[in-house]
Amino acid sequence: MGEEPARRVRYRGRVYAARPSEPLLAAISARGIPTLERSVRYHRPRAPFCGTGQCTGCLVRVNGRPLVRSCRYRPHDGDVVVSDGGWPSARLDLLGLLDVLFPGGLDPFRGFRRPAFAAPVYQWFVRRLAGYGTLPPPGSPAPPAPAVARRADVVVVGGGASGRAVLDRLATLGHRSLLIDRDPLASAPAGTDLLPGVSVTLLTPPDPSRERPFTLVGFMDDGPGVAVEARTVVVATGGYDASLSFPGNDRPGVLTADAALGLAPSQERTWFRHAALIGGDRRAVEVLAAHGARIGSVVATGEVRPDVVRAASDLGIPIYPRSLIVGVRGCRRVRALRLQGRGRGPPFSLRCDAVLLAHRRLPNVQLAYLAGARMRWCAGPGAYLPEVDERGRTSVPGLFAVGEAAGVLPVDAAASGERVAEAIAGGGWEGAPALAGVREDGAGDLEGYYRELLAVPRRGRWVACRCEDVLLEDLARAHAAGYRGIEVIKRYTSLGTGLCQGRYCVPDALLLLAVLENRPPHEVGFVRSRPPVFPTPLGALASLDGPARTEVP
Numbered sequence: 001m002g003e004e005p006a007r008r009v010r011y012r013g014r015v016y017a018a019r020p021s022e023p024l025l026a027a028i029s030a031r032g033i034p035t036l037e038r039s040v041r042y043h044r045p046r047a048p049f050c051g052t053g054q055c056t057g058c059l060v061r062v063n064g065r066p067l068v069r070s071c072r073y074r075p076h077d078g079d080v081v082v083s084d085g086g087w088p089s090a091r092l093d094l095l096g097l098l099d100v101l102f103p104g105g106l107d108p109f110r111g112f113r114r115p116a117f118a119a120p121v122y123q124w125f126v127r128r129l130a131g132y133g134t135l136p137p138p139g140s141p142a143p144p145a146p147a148v149a150r151r152a153d154v155v156v157v158g159g160g161a162s163g164r165a166v167l168d169r170l171a172t173l174g175h176r177s178l179l180i181d182r183d184p185l186a187s188a189p190a191g192t193d194l195l196p197g198v199s200v201t202l203l204t205p206p207d208p209s210r211e212r213p214f215t216l217v218g219f220m221d222d223g224p225g226v227a228v229e230a231r232t233v234v235v236a237t238g239g240y241d242a243s244l245s246f247p248g249n250d251r252p253g254v255l256t257a258d259a260a261l262g263l264a265p266s267q268e269r270t271w272f273r274h275a276a277l278i279g280g281d282r283r284a285v286e287v288l289a290a291h292g293a294r295i296g297s298v299v300a301t302g303e304v305r306p307d308v309v310r311a312a313s314d315l316g317i318p319i320y321p322r323s324l325i326v327g328v329r330g331c332r333r334v335r336a337l338r339l340q341g342r343g344r345g346p347p348f349s350l351r352c353d354a355v356l357l358a359h360r361r362l363p364n365v366q367l368a369y370l371a372g373a374r375m376r377w378c379a380g381p382g383a384y385l386p387e388v389d390e391r392g393r394t395s396v397p398g399l400f401a402v403g404e405a406a407g408v409l410p411v412d413a414a415a416s417g418e419r420v421a422e423a424i425a426g427g428g429w430e431g432a433p434a435l436a437g438v439r440e441d442g443a444g445d446l447e448g449y450y451r452e453l454l455a456v457p458r459r460g461r462w463v464a465c466r467c468e469d470v471l472l473e474d475l476a477r478a479h480a481a482g483y484r485g486i487e488v489i490k491r492y493t494s495l496g497t498g499l500c501q502g503r504y505c506v507p508d509a510l511l512l513l514a515v516l517e518n519r520p521p522h523e524v525g526f527v528r529s530r531p532p533v534f535p536t537p538l539g540a541l542a543s544l545d546g547p548a549r550t551e552v553p
Contacts, residue, residue, distance in 0.1 A: 011081040018075045021185060025051075025058050025070040026263050028081065033252055033271045033333060033354070036060055036070065038085040040132070041106060041469030042461075043095040045332055046085070047252030049466065051259025052240060053182075053199075054500045054534070056467050059132055060084060066133040067535075071263060072221055074184065084133030091332075099461070105471045132499075145224035147543040150195065151212060152178035154424060155230040157200060157367060159186050161410070162403025163236030165417025166424075167192045173425045180228065184221060197221045200228065201532040202370040206396060213398060214371070217532070219540035227544050232398045232424055233371070235386075236417070237364035239404035243504040244278060244301075244357050245472070245512060246453065247327035247460035253334030257287050257358035270294055272354035276337045279358035280304035280321060282410070285311050287358050292317070297350050299323050299339065301359060301449045320350075324453050327460045328355065338459075342452055360446070362507055363405050366533035371396050377522035378407055380439030382446055383507055384526055390434070391423035392416060400424070409436040444511065444521070451515050464512070465505040467498020475509065479516045485525040486510055499535045502527055 006017040011028050018027035025048055028034055037046035037059050049057035053072040061084040062068045062075075070081070086093030098106070154170060156163045159181040170177050171191035179188045184197030200218030207213050212229040219225050241256035243249065253272070257279070260272075273294055277287055280300030285307050288295060292315040298308065304321045312319050322342040329336040334355055340347040361381060368386040369375060373394040375384040385407045392400045400420045402408065408416040412435040419432070462472040474493045483492050486509060495509055496502030506527050514521040 005077075007075045007077040007079070009075045009077075009079040009081055012083075020074075022074075023071050023263070024060070024062070024068075024073045024075045024079075024081065027075065028070065029263065029271045031271075034083075035091050035252055035332060036083050036085075037132070038090055038093050038096070039250070039463075039466070039469045042099040042102070043086060043093050044099055044250060044461075044463075044469070045090070045093075045096075045252050046250070046466075047255075047333070048259055048263065049243075049255050050240070050500070050504065051256065051262045054240075054503055056132065056499050061133060064136050066136060071259070072182075072184075074221070103461075105461075105473050145543060147225040147227060147540075148195070148220070150178060150193075150226075150228045152193070152228065152230050154178070154232045154234065155180060155214070155216065155228055156234040156236055157181075157216070158236035158238055158364075158403075158405070159183065159188070160236060160238045160403060161413040162238075162405075162408070162417040163234070164189060165414040166234050166236060166402060166421045167417075169418045169421030170425065173421065173427075175425060178228065178230075180216070180218075195226065195228070198226050199534040199536070200226065200367075201534055201536070202367065203531045205370070205372050206398065208397065217541075217544065218534070219536055223537065223539060223543075225540035225542075225544040232400070233367075234392075234420055234424075235365070235368045235399070235401045235405045236403055237367060237405045239361040239363045239381075240503065241283065241357055242360040242362045242507055243466075244325065244359060245450070245462065245464060245508045246325040247458050247462045248330075249328070250463040250466050251328050251330055251334050252332060253330065253354045254328065255354065255356060257283055257356055260287055260354075260356045260358075261290055272356075274352055275354035275356050276350055276352040277356045277358060278325070279360075280308050281359070282307070283358040283361060284308045287356055288312060288315065288317070291356075295356075296352055297337075299325070299337070299350070301325070302445045324449070324456060326453070326456055327458070340456060342449070361404065362503075363407065365401070365405055366501070366503075366529050368394060368396075368399065368401055368405065369529050370531055370533065371399050373399060373401070375526065376440075378438050378440050379444045381407075382444040382511060382521065385438070390419070390432070392420040393423060407438045407440075409438065412436045446508075446511050447514060447521070450508075450511050454512070454515055464509055465493075465495040465498060467500050467505070468494045468496075470495040470505070472512070475512060476516065479513070484517060486513060486527055487525050489513060490527055496527055501529060501533050 004020040016027045035045040046057045049055045053069040058070040083090035154177040167189045178193045180195045186196040188194035200216040214230040216228040241258045274296040288311045298319045300321045324340045327338040337350045373386040402416045403413045490496045496506045510521045513524045
């Protein structure tokens with residue numbers, strides 16, 4: 001059987017070939033990292049960042065359909081792709097002058113009020129500035145496909161190492177489960193049902209009066225809605241690579257290790273040639289193994305693990321431990337990284353064409369939070385995690401968390417899943433050793449890092465929230481005005497209210513506010529996540545209420 005032919009798509013007047021298994025973004029980025037969008041307030045250039053479909057860096061219009069995440073969309077032959085931000089285009093956006101004209105930032109709350117007679121013009125202009133593209137012409141979107149409805153006793157959300165361990169063990173014990181995974185190419189173990197390419201959330205908390213208390217609602221990447229009723233839910237959503245706050249951290253070419261490993265899995269299709277890798281832990285080893293020949297330097301905010309030193313030394317890559325990242329040079333893409341040694345070391349620059357963030361893994365815990373699970377602050381990852389017992393049970397009956405989503409380190413991910421499966425099946429793990437987990441108490445390493453970084457004179461714009469263009473100066477002004485706590489700051493500045501739902505800005509904002517307010521991060525508070533935690537097409541939600549539903553046995 002021959003290999004399926006490549007799909008040809010047209011973008012900016014050129015034809016790109018997309019392999020059958022790769023997303024649109026991998027194809028259109030093969031000749032260099034593209035500017036696909038502009039930010040909503042300052043119209044700064046935006047390029048791929050997370051590679052997981054949760055940020056705003058890769059939104060495009062495909063065949064007239066807006067807000068398509070090119071990092072997840074599998075193209076069809078003949079697709080026409082255009083950038084949907086900026087005027088007249090995303091590459092050459094005249095509104096980008098706002099970034100130069102307002103170096104101190106716009107004040108959308110108290111500005112644009114004088115003279116009073118000009119207020120209507122201001123309002124019109126601000127509305128024209130904001131937003132992610134334009135709506136499609138009336139009648140152009142295809143009607144939503146029939147929704148998919150399922151019922152299951154056990155639903156595992158996430159097919160990583162811990163999730164598959166749960167499924168394998170349950171199948172061995174004679175229990176049939178359902179796997180829901182965002183990867184459209186996901187596979188399920190024998191004896192397990194599968195819903196691939198599906199993102200799910202909880203719109204309402206579980207209802208204990210029902211036979212199946214949990215109702216997971218979501219959508220497939222190609223549009224139809226999904227509704228799953230479950231008696232037991234296992235959150236095996238893993239983790240993701242965090243952002244890092246520094247001046248110019250939103251420039252094209254700054255991207256996470258998730259994007260580097262997922263969108264450019266081999267050195268053949270990378271869009272960087274001399275990248276600076278940020279991180280001194282196990283994630284840095286993974287990036288070095290995949291892209292070592294295209295890494296020019298390894299930079300760590302703290303100490304560097306011996307295995308990172310060995311991997312970099314074998315490749316002849318210089319290492320810069322305990323460094324402050326004081327900014328980047330470059331406008332349309334990264335050209336150099338500005339560093340300074342911690343402890344008032346001298347500043348210097350490193351030439352690079354990308355910055356790969358592999359310094360910190362954060363747990364994907366939004367689903368557990370929406371279900372009402374009690375959360376705890378963990379200093380190791382600098383994040384909140386659900387409270388779980390030795391069998392992975394949360395405070396919500398029928399809800400379990402495993403792997404990174406429960407604070408378990410990768411070395412014990414499979415063991416974590418097996419224990420949860422035994423708990424679901426009614427077995428026990430009496431006398432079993434404790435699993436390797438993240439550090440719970442103490443001050444986080446990044447707290448001290450940010451304390452030093454905030455004391456360094458800044459050059460360039462420091463974007464605290466990429467989705468909403470909230471600056472560090474906005475947080476500082478809110479603090480000076482007497483606002484305290486992350487939830488209050490969020491309401492005042494709109495930080496964390498964008499498409500990523502705070503995944504990439506709130507964790508670092510917690511640490512920055514802890515420095516500004518001079519108190520521990522857990523006292524700064526916790527942001528209340530509101531469903532859906534994934535940006536969900538309205539058409540998918542509408543299909544759930546339609547008369548035609550596809551019941552899959």
